[in-house]
Structure formats: C-alpha cells, structure tokens
Amino acid sequence: MNFRNYSVPYQINENYSKKAAYFSMEFAIHQPLKIYSGGLGFLSGSHLRSAYELRQNMVGIGILWKYGYYDQTRNQDQTLQPAWMEKNTSFLQDTDIKFQILIHDAPVWVKAYYLAPETFNTAPLFLLSTDMPENDYVSQTICHRLYDANVATKIAQFILLGIGGAKLMDEIGFNPDVYHLNEAHGISSAFYLLNKFRSVEKLKEHLVFTTHTPEEAGNEKHDLYLCHKMSYFCGLSIDEVRKLTGTEDDQFNHSLTALRFARKANGVSALHGVVSRDMWGKYPGICDIISITNAQNWKYWADKQLYGFKDSGNDFGFDDRKKYLKKRAFEIIADQTGKIFDPNVLTIVWARRFAGYKRADMLTYDMERFERLLSNIKHPVQIIWAGKPYPFDYPAIGTFNNLVHISKKYKNVAVLIGYELALSKRLKQAADIWLNNPRVPREASGTSGMTAAMNGAVNFSTDDGWIPEFVDHGNNGFVVPKADYDNMHTHEQDEYDLNKTYEILEDQILPLYYDNYDTWRQIMKNGMRDVRFQFDSNRMAHEYYELMYK
Secondary structure, three states: OOOOOOOOOOOOOHHHOOOEEEEOOOEOOOOOOOEOOOHHHHHHHHHHHHHHHOOOOEEEEEEOOOOOOOEEEEOOOOOEEEEOOOOOOOOOEEEEEEEEEEEOOEEEEEEEEEEOHHHHOOOOEEEEEOOOOOOOHHHHHHHOOOOOOOHHHHHHHHHHHHHHHHHHHHHOOOOOOEEEEEOHHHOHHHHHHHHHHOOHHHHHHHEEEEOOOOOHHHOOEEEHHHHHHOOOOOOOOHHHHHHHHOOOOOEEEHHHHHHHHOOEEEEOOHHHHHHHHHHHOOOOOOOEEEEOOOOEOHHHHOOHHHHHHHHHOOHHHHHHHHHHHHHHHHHHHHHHHOOOOOOOOEEEEEEOOEOHHHOOOHHHHOHHHHHHHHOOOOOOEEEEEEOOEOOOOHHHHHHHHHHHHHHOOOOOEEEEOOOOHHHHHHHHHHOOEEEEOOOOOOOOOOOHHHHHHOOOOEEEEEOOOOHHHOOOEOOOEEEEOOOOHHHOOHHHHHHHHHHHHHHHHHHHHHHHHHHOHHHHHHHHHHHHHHHHHHOEHHHHHHHHHHHHHO
C-alpha cells in the first residue's frame, strides 16, 4: 500500500467528511497493542472504534511504545514489581516512511507504522517510533516508555507526538482540516503548524483541544528554557514564544497554551466543563470550553448475550448469564491468588488506575467496619481490587501493596495484577457493584463505570465526573450524596464519604441484593439500558464532529 497522498481506505459518511487528525499519547484499542496506561487511552481507543463504525474521515496519531507503560508483576511477597518487556506488534504495517525532526538541536529519525482499519475495527492509526539504528541510543529511547519519568525524555516524547505527528500528515499528504489534541501532550504541533500557516489566526481555524485534568496542578508545566533548548518551539526565540503564548514566568504551561491556540476546547463531562471554565477563566485569551461527555464503545465492551436476555425479558437466562460471567472471571482470581470466589455472593470491584485522589483503599479507612463487612454471614461480600499505579508514584504503590497485605488475611478479598483491557472486561463482568469513590470534583470523567454497566454491574460512586449525568439513586445505580465539599478539609470529606458509603452499602445495597433480587435485577437492567446510547462512544464521536470540528 502506498502511503503518499493517503486517504482513509473506506467509504466516508458524508456527515463526517471533514478530515480530522486525532493526536493522543496512548490508545487502548485491543489487548495485543499495549501502548496505553489508563483512562485517556481507553477513551481514545473507543473513539477510534466509533470513528470506524460511523465511517468518519479521521486518522489517529500516537507513539509505538517499545516497552509500553510497564508490565505489572509481583515480588516474592506478592507486592507490586514493575517490569518493562519488549512488545511484539507484528500486525502493524511498516509504512516505509522515514523523516527527521529536530530534538535538542539535533536531527532525529522518525519512522511511521500503520494499524489498518480492518485489524481491530478502528479508524486508521499511525504510530511513530524513533527506535531505529539510524539514531543514537538516547534518541532511540524516546519511544521506549510511555510517560517516562525523565523530564527531558518526556519533553522529547511530546515533540515526537506533536511535531512528528503534524509532519507525518504533510509527508503522507493527508492535510487535515482539523488537528484534534486529546490532552495537551501534542501541543508542540502548534509551533510546527505556525510555520505552515504563518499566523495564529490561521492556526486557530484548524486546532481543537480536549482537556482531561480538573485541577491546575495536574496540568503539565515545564521549564521554558529547557523546552526551548530541546527545539520544542520550532525555531522561535524565547521572546517570540512568550509573546505568542502569553507566558509571563519561566514555566511553559502546555494546557494553557493549547487553550490559547485552539479554536475551541472541551471538558469531558458536564461537571468537568464547569470546573474547567472556572479554573481557566481567569486567564486572558483562552478559547471557549464546552462539554462533550466521555463515552465507551458499546460494540467492543458490552456483553451482547446479557443484553439479549434483558431485551427479551428472559430473567432466568439473564441471571444465568451473569452468574456464568462471574464464575469465568473468578478463575483468574483463583489462578492469581489461590482464592475460590462464589458466584452467588455479592461482589464489589474497585479497579482502575491507582492515584491518591481516587482513594482505592477508602473502605479500609475504618478497619472495624471493614472487618464487619467482610465477616457478615447473613449478607456476605467479596471484594476485588485491581489497577496500575504510575511506576514512580510511590504513595500509590504503597496503597496497592498495603491492600495486598490486607488481602492475605481474608478468603474473600483479592488484589489482582495485569489490569489491562482483557482483565478490565472480565472484572466488569465479575462485578455486582462497580465501586468508584474519587474525591469530588477531582475526577474529570471516570469512564470505567460505563463499561461496567454494559456488563450488568451496578455503579456505586461519589457524585463526580460523568456520574451526575447518569446515576438515578436506587433506580439505575447508587450515589453518595454531595456534601458542601468546598468548605471541608480533605479528612472531613474522606470521613463523610466513608460513612455514607458504608451506610448505603449496609442499609440499601446488601439487603436489596439478598432479600429482593427482582428489584436488584431491575436496577442492573436500568443501568444497562441508560448507559447504552447516552454513553456509547458513537454519540461522543458524532458530537466531536458536530460541536468541535464544524
């Protein structure tokens, strides 16, 4: 296949004829392609699947990470051991396209690989690599580890995605109408495009930006002089950069620059849109920030048989299928931990990226109540934890390891490793309760509960991210009622959420599951129904064209 004068290789739906290039640091498309860490990747993977289903004129641009994010293995005592294994991706095509970009004032060779649409049913995806013999060793390592801890390497990765991705579009002659940055990692593309379009006004016509981070501290900032030294600004002087981006101190703020260069931006839930407008509104020169709520690809994630039984009103088949899904997932638990879980017991799953504000271990803040919950004979429970902390986030790793040690005392508690797409799907099928308890309002969207609902799990969450748009308490899920969090200290917020979580669990959820299963089943079905259209990524991919690209 010739990649010069490239066009998307399927019939385009005329409603989506505008050419879009979608830049993301990570894509979680399918288990064999391990180039993602968490929610951002799950989102962009679903986005590309929906772009393919809707026949949109879109290509994805990412990086081919040689060692991925990391592989989750265990030490002798079962605690977390990050390992970096080389990944094999023989299903990718070598495009034979090579070109150079400047990093640290030196030319670095970039090679492009291609994921064809029919491989995993996605929009076409181009993946960039510097891991080639023409480069020196340091340049080769740019694409080794996703979110490398070394600051200079990380900036080089941003240059590879942004400048490399924009240059690739010129190399293949795709000429996008819209450059869509999924998070600000690729904003270096704007400096490349400034050389092409010759004005900020012209650049703005082509650039849109999605922000995922609801707190200012979480948005990447790097030393302006270091970025300049690393050729981030495509030949502009520091003074020109300051003038163009409105940077007043010596910190280059990637997200703020994206908001000043983009025609339009969006937050990833209704609540996050409000938080973002509030957070960035004090800065002059930023674009409009709207909301497009994240979603996940129903076709990929949902258990179709469960939906079949739901739609035909076959309760016996529905219950049997859910039990089977639990049983199958519990084989993974038995394999990893030597514990045999019971498919008839209410199973609580907490599984996602480990990060402080997500409070993975919240149920253990009160060990007395935790103990009571686990030893309840009338209303037994099983709890599963899984998820990947960032390999250098030592507090999060400490939380993970502490849960491992706690789990050793109980037959009905398991902590799993290897939380990637395949295990994620299995755990959603295993869950009766999908527990989500971030500190409000720190979760921009938090989409794992969507795919859980697509597999008959009932969401139980604090009222953050997408949850206010979805959960109708006691009807399709359960939610911790919001308190006046703004006027609470962190420990007060934690205490309030903990007490409410236990109250709802003990007084509402457990009695319903064990004493009134018909109502419980109806709550499961309501969740499955409500998530299907509103939170399927086809709706989201359509909204990006309607609200952002046009």
